[in-house]
Amino acid sequence: MAVSSPAAPDVRRTMIAAILLGIGFMAAIDEIIFHQVLAWHHFIDTGSSALALASDGLLHTMELVLFIVGAFMMIELHGRAAQAPGYRGPGFLLGMGGFQTFDGIVDHKILGLHQVRYVEHVWLYDIAWIGAGLIMLAIGWTLLKRARQGKAMSQH
């Protein structure tokens, strides 16, 4: 599509699209690496209630849909040159870290859908899992602050 003059960067939409992509990306890593390749996670936890299975199904669908929606939002912003350059990275990291932390606390611990790994001392894995999420959140947050101060690393 021809754009006559570059539009003003749309920070809000860029952040939303990047966060959605981050959530979808982390969920895909979880699904592909930990479920399929390493088989640390099981398809279902033994003794799952129907309710837990339904919430698992809902969450899985949400990840998939959000990733596709995020990708199309980013394409649309790109089409009218409205991506806010310094905000894509922080958005992506906040999405990844947010999902990882949510997954570690709510899915694994509160709902008990599945555990990181079915071994003794699972708390070590939990700390690594949630800790990785918090680190991504922290980096994302720092980069977001820099972008807001006009010190973003990417300007394209």
Add this chain to the structure above:
Amino acid sequence: MTAHATQHDAMTMGSTSMVALLLIALLWLAYMAGTRRLHRQKPWPWWRTLLFTLGCMTLAAGFVPALMHAAHQDVRWHMVQHLLLGMFAPLGLVFAAPMTLLLRNLPTEGARGLVRFLGTWPVRVLTHPITAALLDIGGMYLLYMTPLYAHSLVTPWLSTFLHLHFVVSGTLFTWAIAGPDPAPHRPGWRMRMGVLFVAMAAHATLGKLLYAFNFPRGTGADPEELHQAAMWMYYWGDLAEATLVVALMLAWLRRRRRLSASGGGVG
């Protein structure tokens, strides 16, 4: 099961298979004739013809006698058949825009009549995304969570009906959610995305339920087979449904680009 019943089943399956393959061949020929006739005035997109051909091939693959027999013996092959007939073939058939092709081929009077018929309330209720989702996903809950599936294995007419139901409800759902054919009475983008989302979640949940509680029951299949079938349904179903989300988002992108090109409504 007695030897007589087995032989009888095999015969029914064989004839179902033959009738289905013949109908698919006729359908494909009709589509090809339609594109050929149209080509003299205005070219029909080649990729739509390709999609229809792939859809027909997928449908035919789901009805070949060997798969029919394997699916009768083993729930995993049944699931493969279900995915081919109800989820992947409809993608090809629907995105080939057969109704658009038909409307362009019909004389004006005939096309008007067809459009009028599609606008009548029974058709509108039937092709509403919610109805289509209930028939499609609701039908699957009914089939796998109740004794219906075990029953279908020993009742040839029910088995034939189910195969037909897979094709019809799958096509109806795909068409109602993201079909490219003109549909003046179709609900808006938000409603269709919402229904698709709920249907996807219901489908994923069904996959997990089948796995967790060893459904469908009463078939004598061992849990390993049932688990495999449930996981195939879950992951391959995802792929078909993700395609629908992409189709809906493409329509969204086109609309936004039109709006921004005309200089208004973006924000």
